[in-house]
Amino acid sequence: MVYKKYLLIAHYHKDGQIRSDLVNLIKLFSKSFEKIIFVSTKLSFSEKKKIKRFAYIITRPNYGYDFYSWKVGINFIRNKFYDDFDKRKILFLLPSSLLYLKPQKLLKEFNKIKNFDNRVLCLSKSWEICEHIQSDLLIFSLNLLKQKKILNWWNNIKKFKSRQIIIYKYEIGLSKFLDKQNIKTVPIFDENIKDFPSNLIRLLKLRVFNIFFKVRRIYKKNPTHFYWKSIYKKFGFIKIELIKSNPHNVEIRDFKKIFRGKNNSKLHLEAINN
Numbered sequence: 407m408v409y410k411k412y413l414l415i416a417h418y419h420k421d422g423q424i425r426s427d428l429v430n431l432i433k434l435f436s437k438s439f440e441k442i443i444f445v446s447t448k449l450s451f452s453e454k455k456k457i458k459r460f461a462y463i464i465t466r467p468n469y470g471y472d473f474y475s476w477k478v479g480i481n482f483i484r485n486k487f488y489d490d491f492d493k494r495k496i497l498f499l500l501p502s503s504l505l506y507l508k509p510q511k512l513l514k515e516f517n518k519i520k521n522f523d524n525r526v527l528c529l530s531k532s533w534e535i536c537e538h539i540q541s542d543l544l545i546f547s548l549n550l551l552k553q554k555k556i557l558n559w560w561n562n563i564k565k566f567k568s569r570q571i572i573i574y575k576y577e578i579g580l581s582k583f584l585d586k587q588n589i590k591t592v593p594i595f596d597e598n599i600k601d602f603p604s605n606l607i608r609l610l611k612l613r614v615f616n617i618f619f620k621v622r623r624i625y626k627k628n629p630t631h632f633y634w635k636s637i638y639k640k641f642g643f644i645k646i647e648l649i650k651s652n653p654h655n656v657e658i659r660d661f662k663k664i665f666r667g668k669n670n671s672k673l674h675l676e677a678i679n680n
Contacts, residue, residue, distance in 0.1 A: 409496045409522070410440040412483065412548065415461075416475035417446040417502040418468070418680075424453045425676045428502060431509040436460040438513070440495070443482060445475040469565040472501045472541060473576045477563045484551060491548045496522055499544040505649060505677045507670060508642030515594065515641055522547045525590040529637075530629040535574070538581035539591050542630055542645070550589070559583050595629065595637060631656050638664070646677045 413435055417424065424446075436442055442461040447468035454463055466478050476499050484491070498516065506512065519527065527545035531537055550556050559580070566572055584591055630637060630645040631654050638644050644664075652658055665674040 409494055411438065411516070412495060412497045413439050413442045413500065414476060414479040414483070414497060415442070415444050415500050415502065416472035416479070417444060417449070418472075419446075419448060419502070420680070422446075422448040422450040422453060424449065424456055425502070425505075425673070425680065427506040427509070427673050427676070429456050431506045431512075432457050432460050434509050434513060438517075439498075441483075441487070443479045445479045445482075447475070469567055470563065471566075471569065471572045472499075472503070473563050473572060474565060476544075477560050480551065480557075480560050483548070484557070491552050495548040497546055497548050497551075499541075501542060502680070503646050504542060504643040505646050505673060506643045507638070507664070507673060511640065511642030516545075519545070519594065524550075524588075525592050526550075526584055527592050527594055529641075530593045530595045530633075531591070532577075532628060534628075535578060538578040539593075540628075540630070541577050541580075543594075545594075553587075555587060595633070595640065628654065634658075635660065646680055649674065649677050650680075 413432075415428070415432070417428070419425070432442055432444070443464065444457060444461040445464045445466060447466060449463065449465055457463065462482070464478060464482060466475065470477075480497075483497070522545070525546070526539070527543075528539040528541075529543040530540050532540050551560075563576065566575070581591060631648050631652075634644055634648055634656065647653065648656070648658070649661070661674075665671050
């Protein structure tokens with residue numbers, strides 16, 4: 407079956423700018439994606455001009471984080487393109503909280519996916535609090551949005567300002583909801599044990615943990631941090647939170663190699679200033 411792809415991006419920038427990596431991603435994806443919808447909490451007129459040829463642009467007030475942007479985008483798609491809601495149309499949800507250094511790698515991985523039936527794909531799962539999908543990347547058939555219960559779930563997303571509430575009600579909440587609907591949640595990234603030893607040693611040196619299973623438990627909490635090398639190698643992006651603050655003190659010496667060169671050093675600076 408040949409699938410037609412829609413891309414929905416949730417964007418935030420404190421100064422209303424759009425980073426160069428996002429512009430590059432949108433231009434690249436526009437060549438093979440049916441439609442791109444870009445939902446931003448703030449975007450200046452001059453910045454809009456960078457992508458207006460390639461995407462539908464929606465601006466909204468700054469609340470509710472990515473999930474509220476996705477709610478707005480999904481309702482836009484439903485109202486404007488409802489006839490496209492069938493199992494051959496796939497919706498990809500991406501946030502601006504990832505630095506897309508090599509978008510061609512991400513596109514290549516997207517093109518490898520063949521089975522979307524009655525499932526929601528995610529980048530990875532977290533075991534913090536309980537097992538749940540992480541919202542760094544979500545993929546599902548638009549046909550699912552024809553189901554009243556699923557559409558109602560998205561429409562019931564509220565304007566919370568707390569990130570922790572968003573995680574609990576919507577990352578964990580979506581996982582529980584999909585499970586009740588007998589819809590599988592499938593990660594497309596397999597954790598790579600090669601990333602484990604260097605970060606384990608680093609944590610032990612910092613005396614953060616001294617028992618292996620506790621360290622392993624932390625690894626399960628945030629794969630985009632602890633397995634960033636494998637994710638970057640396969641998908642071409644890095645979590646901006648890791649670049650800016652590295653909250654888990656993972657090993658990031660390879661950043662020097664990755665951000666060497668004029669282009670990547672510019673992208674690195676843009677990510678820090680996001």
